[in-house]
Amino acid sequence: MAVDMTQSTTQDPRQQTAESLAEYLAAALTADLAASPEARALLVVSGGSTPKPLFAALRDKPLDWSRVDITLADERWVSEDADDSNARFVREHLLKGAAAAATFHPLTSAEAEPEAGCGEVSARIAALSWPASAVILGMGGDGHTASLFPDGDRLQEALTSRDCCVPMRAPSVPQARITLSLERLRQTRRTVLHLTGTDKQAVLSRALGDIEAVSELPIRAFLSAPLALYWAP
Numbered sequence: 001m002a003v004d005m006t007q008s009t010t011q012d013p014r015q016q017t018a019e020s021l022a023e024y025l026a027a028a029l030t031a032d033l034a035a036s037p038e039a040r041a042l043l044v045v046s047g048g049s050t051p052k053p054l055f056a057a058l059r060d061k062p063l064d065w066s067r068v069d070i071t072l073a074d075e076r077w078v079s080e081d082a083d084d085s086n087a088r089f090v091r092e093h094l095l096k097g098a099a100a101a102a103t104f105h106p107l108t109s110a111e112a113e114p115e116a117g118c119g120e121v122s123a124r125i126a127a128l129s130w131p132a133s134a135v136i137l138g139m140g141g142d143g144h145t146a147s148l149f150p151d152g153d154r155l156q157e158a159l160t161s162r163d164c165c166v167p168m169r170a171p172s173v174p175q176a177r178i179t180l181s182l183e184r185l186r187q188t189r190r191t192v193l194h195l196t197g198t199d200k201q202a203v204l205s206r207a208l209g210d211i212e213a214v215s216e217l218p219i220r221a222f223l224s225a226p227l228a229l230y231w232a233p
């Protein structure tokens with residue numbers, strides 16, 4: 001595992017880490033957009049609570065956001081105005097200021113269940129400009145990342161499928177989900193793991209102890225390739 005560990009030393013380490021990561025992502029997007037005047041750049045973000053200060057730090061970076069596509073690593077199969085919708089979170093915290101010019105691609109459809117809507121979403125997301133400039137992953141206390149849950153009903157499918165998206169249900173979470181597959185999450189120029197807290201540091205240490213046992217701690221699927229780790233206590 002090649003880890004680029006960026007850790008804050010200021011009084012507000014989470015904010016400082018978010019700002020460092022925003023600088024890194026803005027430079028990555030700018031570099032990928034410079035490839036040609038027609039180039040588009042794709043940014044894959046995670047939901048949850050961790051990215052909020054990152055989104056605030058990133059959204060006013062001076063780059064051509066009109067050529068940036070943004071999608072999610074995973075989503076709850078809920079309406080976009082639900083409190084726990086990742087799409088709502090992205091619209092409220094990232095697609096503001098300069099970044100309002102970006103194009104957001106949600107992971108839901110009009111179907112009632114993710115099993116019915118997944119094909120449509122997969123086709124839509126697969127049509128974006130892969131490889132992504134960056135995939136920003138989070139991690140839960142159970143070692144899940146995106147919606148690759150240890151107790152997910154389709155975890156093995158999501159780890160092996162060539163499909164872009166996979167529906168997911170897990171006893172440990174209340175809502176049905178949809179997640180990008182492992183193969184799709186790996187189609188990126190840069191992978192970032194953004195974590196906060198000593199509890200998650202402990203889970204990551206455990207995961208690094210045996211990176212082969214992916215089903216136990218699915219974050220392990222990303223620990224054998226280059227990864228930029230942004231962590232703050």
Ligand SMILES: O=C1O[C@H](COP(=O)(O)O)[C@@H](O)[C@H](O)[C@H]1O
Pocket residue numbers: 046047048049050051073074075137138139140145146147
């Ligand atoms: O369920 C989820 O949790 C993880 C981590 O969330 P956080 O609140 O601890 O930041 C997140 O990365 C994932 O996208 C989300 O669906």
